[in-house]
Amino acid sequence: MNVYAIAYKNLLRKKVRTALTAGGIMLSAWVLATLLGFNKGYQQGLNRDIDNMGFQVLLTAKGCPYEAATLMLKGGTGLRYMPESVVKTVFQNPEVEKVTPMLMHGVFDPNKGENGAVAAYLGVDAVSYPPMKQYLEFKQGSWFTDNNALEAVLGYEAAELETREVGDKLLIPGIDREITVVGVLKRSGTQDDGTIFLPITAVQTLFNRKGLLTGLGIKVKKDADISALESRLYDLPDVQVVSMAQVKTTIMNLVNSARVIVLGIAGIALIIAMAGVINTILMSVMERYAEIGILKSMGAMPLDVFKMIWLETAILCGLGGGAGIGLAFVTARLSEAAVRYFLPYAPNGALVALDGRITGFAFLLIVAGGLLSGVYPAWRAARVRPLEAIRIEGEQ
Amino acid sequence: MADKPLITARDLSKIYRRGSEEVRAVDGVSFEAAAGEMVAIIGPSGSGKTTLLNMIGCLDNPTSGSLEVGGRQVFGGRKELSERELTLIRRELFGYVFQKFYLIPTLTVEENILLPGAFYRSPSAKEARDVMKLLGIERRYDHLPGELSGGEMQRVAVARALINNPKVVLADEPTGSLDSRRTEEIKGILRDLTRQGITVVMVTHNLDLARSADRLLEIRDGRIHKA
Numbered sequence: 001m002n003v004y005a006i007a008y009k010n011l012l013r014k015k016v017r018t019a020l021t022a023g024g025i026m027l028s029a030w031v032l033a034t035l036l037g038f039n040k041g042y043q044q045g046l047n048r049d050i051d052n053m054g055f056q057v058l059l060t061a062k063g064c065p066y067e068a069a070t071l072m073l074k075g076g077t078g079l080r081y082m083p084e085s086v087v088k089t090v091f092q093n094p095e096v097e098k099v100t101p102m103l104m105h106g107v108f109d110p111n112k113g114e115n116g117a118v119a120a121y122l123g124v125d126a127v128s129y130p131p132m133k134q135y136l137e138f139k140q141g142s143w144f145t146d147n148n149a150l151e152a153v154l155g156y157e158a159a160e161l162e163t164r165e166v167g168d169k170l171l172i173p174g175i176d177r178e179i180t181v182v183g184v185l186k187r188s189g190t191q192d193d194g195t196i197f198l199p200i201t202a203v204q205t206l207f208n209r210k211g212l213l214t215g216l217g218i219k220v221k222k223d224a225d226i227s228a229l230e231s232r233l234y235d236l237p238d239v240q241v242v243s244m245a246q247v248k249t250t251i252m253n254l255v256n257s258a259r260v261i262v263l264g265i266a267g268i269a270l271i272i273a274m275a276g277v278i279n280t281i282l283m284s285v286m287e288r289y290a291e292i293g294i295l296k297s298m299g300a301m302p303l304d305v306f307k308m309i310w311l312e313t314a315i316l317c318g319l320g321g322g323a324g325i326g327l328a329f330v331t332a333r334l335s336e337a338a339v340r341y342f343l344p345y346a347p348n349g350a351l352v353a354l355d356g357r358i359t360g361f362a363f364l365l366i367v368a369g370g371l372l373s374g375v376y377p378a379w380r381a382a383r384v385r386p387l388e389a390i391r392i393e394g395e396q
Numbered sequence: 397m398a399d400k401p402l403i404t405a406r407d408l409s410k411i412y413r414r415g416s417e418e419v420r421a422v423d424g425v426s427f428e429a430a431a432g433e434m435v436a437i438i439g440p441s442g443s444g445k446t447t448l449l450n451m452i453g454c455l456d457n458p459t460s461g462s463l464e465v466g467g468r469q470v471f472g473g474r475k476e477l478s479e480r481e482l483t484l485i486r487r488e489l490f491g492y493v494f495q496k497f498y499l500i501p502t503l504t505v506e507e508n509i510l511l512p513g514a515f516y517r518s519p520s521a522k523e524a525r526d527v528m529k530l531l532g533i534e535r536r537y538d539h540l541p542g543e544l545s546g547g548e549m550q551r552v553a554v555a556r557a558l559i560n561n562p563k564v565v566l567a568d569e570p571t572g573s574l575d576s577r578r579t580e581e582i583k584g585i586l587r588d589l590t591r592q593g594i595t596v597v598m599v600t601h602n603l604d605l606a607r608s609a610d611r612l613l614e615i616r617d618g619r620i621h622k623a
Contacts, residue, residue, distance in 0.1 A: 001510035001518070009502040294498045295511070297455055299487030299560070301480065304515035387455045 003304070007311035010284065021280040022320035025366060028273040029324020032266045033362040034335050037328065037354040039259050041336075045347030046251055050244045052190045054132030055100065055217035056226060058242040059086065059233065081212035082239050090216060093232060095224035100128040102215040103200055105207045109173040119173060121152075121196050123203030132219055136192060141166040141183035147201040153183035157193040170196075177206060189348045251345075270366070273320075274373035281313055281377035292381050293389015302382035309378035310371065317370025324366065325359045328352075401428040402563060402595050403452060406472070408461035410447050410618075421447040423618035424461070429611070431563070434586065434596040436609035444618040445599040446568060452597060453490050453566045454482045465489055466563050487516060491557030491565045495572035497549045499541040499556075506537040509555045519559050527555045531585060547578030554585055558594075565589055567598035571605055583608050 011018045061080030081103075090099050103123035110116040126144045130136070139159075144151045152170055154162065159181075164170055169178045179198065187193055204210045216239075220226050226243070233241045285292065292305055300308075328335075336351040410422040422444045429435045437445045450456035451463065454470055462472025466489050470477065477485070499508045506524050513519040528534040531551040541549055550570060557565050567586065571579040583605050586596050590610070600606050614622040 001507050001514050003514055005507070006500075006503070006511070006514055009500070009507075012502050291498055291500065294492070294494065295515075296483070297453070297486065297492050298512040298556075299483055300512075300515045301483055308515075387450055 003308050004311060007308050008315055010288075010308075011312055011315060014284070017280055017283075018316065021276050022316055022323065024273045024276040025317055025320025025370060026324040026327060028266070028269040028369075029321040029362055029366045030327045030331070031269045031324075032365065033325050033328035033354060033359050034332070034352055035259070035262050035266050036358045036362055037332065037352040038335070038339060039255070040355075040358060041349075041351045041353030042255055042347065043252060044353055045349045045351060046248060046255075048349055049190060049347045050248050052133075052135060052188070052192075053217065053244060054134075055098075055219045056244050057218040057220065057230060057233070058244065059090065059216040059218065059236075059239050060214065060242060062238050062240050081209065081214060082216070084211045084213055086213070086216060086236065086239060089236065090218060090233070093229055095220050095226070095229040096218055097221040097224075098128060098132060098219040100125050100132055100217045100219075101200055101213045102129075102217065103203050103209060103212065104214045105203055105209065107172060107174045107207075111173070119196070121172070121198050121203055123198050123200035125200050129197075132217060133192070135190075136188055137186045139184045139186045141181070144182060144199045147199040148205070149182075149199055150177065150179045150202055150206075151182040151199065152179045153185065153197040154181055155185050155193040155195045155197075156187040158196050159184040161194075162196075172206065175206060191348065193348075270369050273366075274369050277313060277316060277370050277373040278376060280316070281309060281374055282380065284312070285309060285377050285381045288381075289384060290389040292384045293386045296384060297386035297389070305384070306378045306382040309381045310374050313370055313374025313378070314367065317367045317374075321363045321366035321370070325363055328359070328362075329354055402431040402433075402466055403427075403429040403597070404462075404464040405452065406462045408448065408451055408458045408463060408471075410444070410451060410456065411459040420618045422451065422458070422615075425615070425618070425620055426461075427613060427620065429595050429597060431595055432590045432593045433611065434590045434609040435598070435611045435613060436606035437597065437599045437613045437615060438601070438603070438606045439615035439621070443615045445615050447618075448615065449566055449568055449597065449599050452564075453492065454486050487512075487560065489563050491560065491562035493550070493553050493557050493565060493567040493570045495569035497541070497553045497573075499549055499552055501541050504538050504540060505533060505544070505552050508541065508552055509559050511556060512560055517560065523559065524555075527558050530558075530588075531555050545578070546574050547581055550574060550578065550582055551585065554582070558589070562594065564595045564597065567596065567600075569600055570598055571600065571602055579605060 059082070061082040084101065087099055087101055090096055104120060105123070106118040106120045108116060109119040112119060126147050130143050139156065141153070143153060154164060159165070162170060164181045166181055166184060168181045170181055171178050185192065204212065220229060226245070230241050230243055233239070296305060332352040332354060339351055340346045405428070406426050408422055408425045409420065412419040412421055425448055427435075437448060439445050447456065451458050451471070452465070458471050463470045465485070468485065470482070470485060500511065503511065505528070506521070509524045509527060510519055525534060525537070528537055531554060533548055533551050533555065536544060536548060541552070544552065550573070565586070570586070571582050574582065579602060586598070587608060589596055598609070606612055613620055
């Protein structure tokens, strides 16, 4: 028989009350772990998405830089064009290792979905694009034979959506031209999964956009001064420079601002749970007032009683916190789906990234909060005078 | 019954203040109890019986007078003992039995008996079994208090008082919640304790139980009316 067993069994006296309090702690732990996991997952996903673009700087035709960046990240289409001659100009900079021109074009497809939707085609250079996207692997086939070929490479999801395989024909709505599928990519977990790639010259020809580009991806040489390059690129007429590092920082700043609010909500949940713990343990102490006095009359020191009550708090918070962390793991995918539904842009991959460090931190914070809230009830219990308890016994 | 005094009280007094009024709950009580002696304190309600018992059990400080238990000066010495020192004396010398038992409902009989040692000494399961055997409740070791009769619960309370081998058992109305048959059982048990050299001091309204004691102290208005 030890004080741990006594504390545990004391909690079993009022099972419903104990369960409700532990439930409150569980919810706090769940909210805290999920939010911390989301913050990490979002940051990781964003980094991965931007790194997977294969280039560090993007040139687009003049317009809103954030719109341009978001369009690129979401695989959407730009509405403005810049001249193809910009490729040569950019290449003259010593920091530039590779450039890859892109032309995105969207066509309304009345047969897509219930009410029709825009089908987007990304024209890429068969020579410069694949080396920048080395993580892309083929499930079937390969890249285009040349930049004029009426051929398409489908991302994994695009192939599933269009139900096409290598050798199948794909009709481009609006212009009624057929192209042949020459490659289907494996799932990459990036926006490329939903993309239909065409040779850039073919896109320029098919959609009457000769000599025009929507974007130019620039890969910078190792250890080159990116900011020096960017400042020179800013001087180019009719183009704007989107630094992926800046985009990353801007999005993360927005995410961090949201995190402060969300962590504030988690803090409120924690405070509510702590109030629940104080209430439950204090009620328990009051109900056992005489019993605690009897324990002290039998030789229990104030510190012994304090320890017993504090242990009850620790057990309650440990069980509630552990259950909350478990719940966060179980509902991670559900939370992720909800976040994706509400956010205008969410990176690919796991959005709620729970690991030992995050869950350990959340657990320790919950237990520490619980222990802090157990101090007052434990102190009250430790101060019970045995004589008072015995007098109460006599009066009852 | 041995004749060496284990408890020596001299002029013990306890004065309370109720507003401007001074209430002498215990007024100059002196008595001795030897090891293995059974002392019953009787008297009408409010006469100061329980206050006297609490002072003997180091649960309440006297206003004046001295108390020596087991050769240790508890009150009235050169220096006043701290709460911690009084707790240590309680652990070492006393076992307490209360009218309402105060067993913890979620602990089994065995666990309730082992409870006093949980904080400072861990009595073995064998010690608990020995005490249960002594009190005839060994078959009930894994039962919860709610599954016991009043008499059995009081036996468990007595067993809990005995687990740390006290020199003195203090009992406040030990049969107050029991019927006559259970009262007889508890009376026999307390009597058995004295045969083992344990001093029993009890407060009771039950005259039959009081008459079974070696000595009877009748308290009225805080004073020993008849010894």
